[in-house]
Amino acid sequence: xxxxxxxxxxxxxxxxxxxxxxxxxxxxxxxxxxxxxxxxxxxxxxxxxxxxxxxxxxxxxxxxxxxxxxxxxxxxxxxxxxxxxxxxxxxxxxxxxxxxxxxxxxxxxxxxxxxxxxxxxxxxxxxxxxxxxxxxxxxxxxxxxxxxxxxxxxxxxxxxxxxxxxxxxxxxxxxxxxxxxxxxxxxxxxxxxxxxxxxxxxxxxxxxxxxxxxxxxxxxxxxxxxxxxxxxxxxxxxxxxxxxxxxxxxxxxxxxxxxxxxxxxxxxxxxxxxxxxxxxxxxxxxxxxxxxxxxxxxxxxxxxxxxxxxxxxxxxxxxxxxxxxxxxxxxxxx
Amino acid sequence: xxxxxxxxxxxxxxxxxxxxxxxxxxxxxxxxxxxxxxxxxxxxxxxxxxxxxxxxxxxxxxxxxxxxxxxxxxxxxxxxxxxxxxxxxxxxxxxxxxxxxxxxxxxxxxxxxxxxxxxxxxxxxxxxxxxxxxxxxxxxxxxxxxxxxxxxxxxxxxxxxxxxxxxxxxxxxxxxxxxxxxxxxxxxxxxxxxxxxxxxxxxxxxxxxxxxxxxxxxxxxxxxxxxxxxxxxxxxxxxxxxxxxxxxxxxxxxxxxxxxxxxxxxxxxxxxxxxxxxxxxxxxxxxxxxxxxxxxxxxxxxxxxxxxxxxxxxxxxxxxxxxxxxxxxxxxxxxxxxxxxxxxxxxxxxxxxxxxxxxxxxxxxxxxxxxxxxxxxxxxxxxxxxxxxxxxxxxxxxxxxxxxxxxxxxxxxxxxxxxxxxxxxxxxxxxxxxxxxxxxxxxxxxxxxxxxxxxxxxxxxxxxxxxxxxxxxxxxxxxxxxxxxxxxxxxxxxxxxxxxxxxxxxxxxxxxxxxxxxxxxxxxxxxxxxxxxxxxxxxxxxxxxxxxxxxxxxxxxxxxxx
Numbered sequence: 001x002x003x004x005x006x007x008x009x010x011x012x013x014x015x016x017x018x019x020x021x022x023x024x025x026x027x028x029x030x031x032x033x034x035x036x037x038x039x040x041x042x043x044x045x046x047x048x049x050x051x052x053x054x055x056x057x058x059x060x061x062x063x064x065x066x067x068x069x070x071x072x073x074x075x076x077x078x079x080x081x082x083x084x085x086x087x088x089x090x091x092x093x094x095x096x097x098x099x100x101x102x103x104x105x106x107x108x109x110x111x112x113x114x115x116x117x118x119x120x121x122x123x124x125x126x127x128x129x130x131x132x133x134x135x136x137x138x139x140x141x142x143x144x145x146x147x148x149x150x151x152x153x154x155x156x157x158x159x160x161x162x163x164x165x166x167x168x169x170x171x172x173x174x175x176x177x178x179x180x181x182x183x184x185x186x187x188x189x190x191x192x193x194x195x196x197x198x199x200x201x202x203x204x205x206x207x208x209x210x211x212x213x214x215x216x217x218x219x220x221x222x223x224x225x226x227x228x229x230x231x232x233x234x235x236x237x238x239x240x241x242x243x244x245x246x247x248x249x250x251x252x253x254x255x256x257x258x259x260x261x262x263x264x265x266x267x268x269x270x271x272x273x274x275x276x277x278x279x280x281x282x283x284x285x286x287x288x289x290x291x292x293x294x295x296x297x298x299x300x301x302x303x304x305x306x307x308x309x310x311x312x313x314x315x316x317x318x319x320x321x322x323x324x325x326x327x328x329x330x331x332x333x334x
Numbered sequence: 335x336x337x338x339x340x341x342x343x344x345x346x347x348x349x350x351x352x353x354x355x356x357x358x359x360x361x362x363x364x365x366x367x368x369x370x371x372x373x374x375x376x377x378x379x380x381x382x383x384x385x386x387x388x389x390x391x392x393x394x395x396x397x398x399x400x401x402x403x404x405x406x407x408x409x410x411x412x413x414x415x416x417x418x419x420x421x422x423x424x425x426x427x428x429x430x431x432x433x434x435x436x437x438x439x440x441x442x443x444x445x446x447x448x449x450x451x452x453x454x455x456x457x458x459x460x461x462x463x464x465x466x467x468x469x470x471x472x473x474x475x476x477x478x479x480x481x482x483x484x485x486x487x488x489x490x491x492x493x494x495x496x497x498x499x500x501x502x503x504x505x506x507x508x509x510x511x512x513x514x515x516x517x518x519x520x521x522x523x524x525x526x527x528x529x530x531x532x533x534x535x536x537x538x539x540x541x542x543x544x545x546x547x548x549x550x551x552x553x554x555x556x557x558x559x560x561x562x563x564x565x566x567x568x569x570x571x572x573x574x575x576x577x578x579x580x581x582x583x584x585x586x587x588x589x590x591x592x593x594x595x596x597x598x599x600x601x602x603x604x605x606x607x608x609x610x611x612x613x614x615x616x617x618x619x620x621x622x623x624x625x626x627x628x629x630x631x632x633x634x635x636x637x638x639x640x641x642x643x644x645x646x647x648x649x650x651x652x653x654x655x656x657x658x659x660x661x662x663x664x665x666x667x668x669x670x671x672x673x674x675x676x677x678x679x680x681x682x683x684x685x686x687x688x689x690x691x692x693x694x695x696x697x698x699x700x701x702x703x704x705x706x707x708x709x710x711x712x713x714x715x716x717x718x719x720x721x722x723x724x725x726x727x728x729x730x731x732x733x734x735x736x737x738x739x740x741x742x743x744x745x746x747x748x749x750x751x752x753x754x755x756x757x758x759x760x761x762x763x764x765x766x767x768x769x770x771x772x773x774x775x776x777x778x779x780x781x782x783x784x785x786x787x788x789x790x791x792x793x794x795x796x797x798x799x800x801x802x803x804x805x806x807x808x809x810x811x812x813x814x815x816x817x818x819x820x821x822x823x824x825x826x827x828x829x830x831x832x833x834x835x836x837x838x839x840x841x842x843x844x845x846x847x848x849x850x851x852x853x854x855x856x857x858x859x860x861x862x863x864x865x866x867x868x869x870x871x872x873x874x875x876x877x878x879x880x881x882x883x884x885x886x887x888x889x890x891x892x893x894x895x896x
Contacts, residue, residue, distance in 0.1 A: 026740060027742045028836075028840065031840065
C-alpha cells in the first residue's frame with residue numbers, strides 16, 4: 001500500500017503541474033479586428049505644433065482605436081508639396097510606430113513650411129486632419145558636393161556644346177527638390193552624344209581627393225535626378241576618377257575610372273544612390289577591365305564627372321540635377 | 335552476474351514463426367462486390383446520371399515463406415478486376431504487402447518492410463475514425479472493407495514502411511522486466527529537387543517494476559534528412575512522453591491508474607520559434623469484479639501548441655473529393671461528404687501520417703478531431719463499462735467535458751461536451767438460444783459552445799445514433815438490419831491556417847444537416863472468415879435543407895480471408 005500511495009502522490013504532483021489558463025492569450029487574429037465596429041477612442045494628435053529637424057527634434061502622432069486597422073498618415077508640405085507617408089497596423093498609433101525625423105517618401109524635400117497631416121484607414125472611411133510646422137529642415141550627414149544654392153564653384157570644369165536651345169546653368173525656382181536651386185541641362189546636339197558636362201573636382205573643395213573612407217562598401221554617391229516630361233532620351237554618365245599613385249592627378253591610361261550610366265526615362269525627381277563598390281568600369285558604355293589596380297579606392301577619388309548625353313538622332317534632351325552628396329554606411333534618406 | 339539478467343523472447347518468437355513446420359504457405363484474402371445505386375434528388379435534375387452499377391473481384395495472394403524457424407518472409411500481390419474489364423482493361427496488379435521478420439541471435443525480434451506499428455496515444459497512434467460508434471450488420475461489412483483497404487487494424491496501428499526491432503530483459507530483483515522497442519520508417523522520399531527525405535523514428539522503453547507498476551519512456555521524431563534536397567529548410571517534430579500504469583488488484587475490486595505526460599516541439603530545425611508545448615493525461619479506474627462494473631475518471635490537458643503528427647494524423651482525408659455521385663441537381667452542385675460516404679468509399683481513408691494539421695469536418699467531429707492527442711483541449715472525462723456475467727449486455731459509455739487551453743481570436747474559450755455510448759445486447763445469451771441474435775447500439779453527442787459576447791459566439795451540436803442487428807435464422811444464415819441517424823446544426827468559426835499551421839483568419843461555418851440510413855439484408859457465413867452478404871440500403875440526406883437527396887443501393891459482398 002505504501003507504494004500505491006507513492007504513485008498517487010506522483011500522479012497528484014503531475015496533475016498539479018498542469019498549466020495555468022492562458023486567459024490573456026489567443027491564437028490567430030483578433031475577432032474584434034475582423035468583426036468589430038471601428039471607432040476612435042483617443043483622437044488623432046501631433047506631439048509638437050512646430051518641429052526643428054535641424055536640431056534633431058522629431059515629431060510623432062498618437063491615436064487609439066477600438067480595433068486593429070491598417071492606418072496611413074500622409075504629411076504634405078503646403079509650400080514644397082513634399083510628401084511623407086507613415087503606415088502601420090494596430091489598434092493604436094504611438095511614438096514607436098509614427099516618429100517622423102523630417103525625411104520624405106516622395107520628392108521634393110520639405111522646406112520650412114506648414115504641413116498638412118492626414119490620417120486615413122484602409123477599410124474605414126474615417127479621415128482625421130491636423131497640422132505641423134517645420135521650423136528647421138532635416139540635415140543629412142555626408143560630404144555635400146553641391147546643392148547649387150551657392151552658385152557655380154570656380155573649381156568645377158564645364159563644357160557645353162554649341163547646339164540648339166542649349167541651357168546649362170543653375171536655376172532658382174519652384175522646381176528645386178531641395179531648397180531653392182538646382183542645375184538645369186538642356187539642348188539639341190545632332191552630331192554628338194555629348195551635350196555638355198561638369199567635372200566636380202575634389203580640388204574645388206581644397207583637397208586632391210574627396211574626403212571619403214577607404215572602404216568602398218561604405219561609401220554611397222547620391223544625386224537627385226529629374227526626368228523631363230515628354231523626353232526619355234537623356235543619359236547621365238557619372239565618372240569617378242582615381243588617383244592611385246598619389247601624385248594628385250588621374251591618368252586615364254594607368255589608373256581606374258569607374259562609370260555609371262543612367263537613362264533618365266522617368267518623369268519628375270528621383271533619388272539615385274550608388275554604392276561605390278558597385279560602380280563598374282565602362283568603355284563606350286560596355287563593362288571593361290579598369291586600367292589601374294582594379295580596386296575601388298574610394299579615398300582616392302579626384303573628380304566626379306557628370307556628362308549629359310543623348311542620342312544625336314533623338315533630338316532635344318533635358319534633365320535636371322540637385323543635391324549631390326556622398327554618404328557613409330547607406331544611401332541618402334532625404 | 336549471470337543471474338542478474340535474462341534475455342527473453344527467443345523461445346516465444348521462434349515458436350511464433352515456425353508455422354507448423356511448413357516452409358511455404360499461401361495467405362491473403364479475396365473479395366467481390368456487386369453494387370447498384372441510384373441517386374434521388376428532390377430538386378429537378380435532368381443533367382446528372384442517377385444510377386450507377388459496378389463491381390469488382392480481387393484477390394490478395396500472399397506467399398509466406400519460412401526459410402528457417404526464426405525467419406518469415408511475406409510477399410503479397412493484389413489482382414483486381416473491375417467487372418466488365420478483361421484482357422488487360424480494368425485489370426490491375428499491385429504489390430500489397432512485403433516484409434521480412436524474425437528473431438536475430440535468439441534475442442532481437444525484427445521486422446523490415448511493411449510494419450503495423452503504434453506506441454502510445456500521444457506519440458504514434460491511429461485513432462478510430464470520427465464518431466465511430468458501434469458498427470454492426472451492413473455497416474460492419476463496409477467498415478471491415480474500409481479498414482482492410484487502409485491497413486487499419488483494431489489495434490490502432492499505422493501501416494508504415496521501414497524497420498522495427500524489439501527485445502526484452504528480465505531482472506531478478508527490483509525490476510521485473512524491461513522491454514525495448516524501436517522503429518524507423520519513411521514518410522516521403524526526396525524528389526531529388528526541393529523535397530527532402532522525411533523519416534519517422536523512435537521507440538520506447540517499458541519498465542515493468544512489478545504487477546503493480548509499469549513505467550514507459552517514449553520518444554518519436556519526424557525529421558528530414560539534410561542535404562537530400564537543395565534550398566529547403568529541414569523540418570522536425572519531436573515528442574517525448576512518460577507513461578505510467580499502476581494496478582492494485584484485490585479479490586473483489588481492482589484499481590488502475592494510467593497516465594501519460596510529455597512534451598513536443600515542431601518546426602524548422604533552424605527556427606528558434608519552433609512550437610513547443612506539453613500535455614498531461616491521467617485516468618483512474620475502479621472495477622467491481624463481481625458486478626462487472628468499471629468506472630473511470632480522467633483529466634487531460636493538451637497544450638495549444640502540442641504537436642505530435644504520428645498521433646494527430648486523421649484516418650479520414652477530408653480533402654478527398656466525393657467520387658460517388660459527385661454532382662447533382664441542374665445546378666450541378668457538389669455533393670458534400672456525408673457519414674454515409676465515410677462508410678461507402680474506402681478512398682476516404684488515409685494510410686499514411688501527415689506532417690501538418692489535417693482538415694477535419696466540424697459537423698462530424700469538432701471536439702477531438704485529432705483523437706485524444708488533439709491539441710488545445712483540457713478538462714475531465716469519465717466512463718462506465720458494464721458487462722454482466724451472462725454476457726447479455728455490454729455497455730460502454732464515455733463523457734468528455736473539455737474546453738480550450740487557449741482561445742482562438744478571442745480570450746473567450748470554447749467549451750466542449752462529447753458523450754458516446756456503445757451497447758451490445760446478446761439476446762441469445764439471455765434466452766439461451768443456440769442461434770446468435772445480437773443488437774448493437776451506438777450513440778454519440780457533441781456540443782461546442784462559446785459565449786456570444788460581443789461576437790464570435792459558437793453553438794454547434796452533433797448527434798449520431800446507430801442501431802444494428804444480426805439475427806441467425808437458420809444455421810449460419812443471418813438476417814441483418816441497420817438504422818442510423820445523424821444530425822448537425824449550428825455555427826462555428828473555423829480557423830484558417832497557413833502552411834505552418836498558424837491561424838491567419840477565421841471563416842464562418844453554418845450547418846443544418848440531417849441524415850438517416852437504413853439497411854436490410856442477409857449474410858451467410860461459410861466459415862468464420864468467409865461470408866456472403868447481400869443487402870439493400872437507403873440514405874436520406876439534407877444538407878442545410880438546400881438540396882436534399884436520397885441514395886438507394888443494393889450491395890452484394892463476398893469476403894474471404896485465408
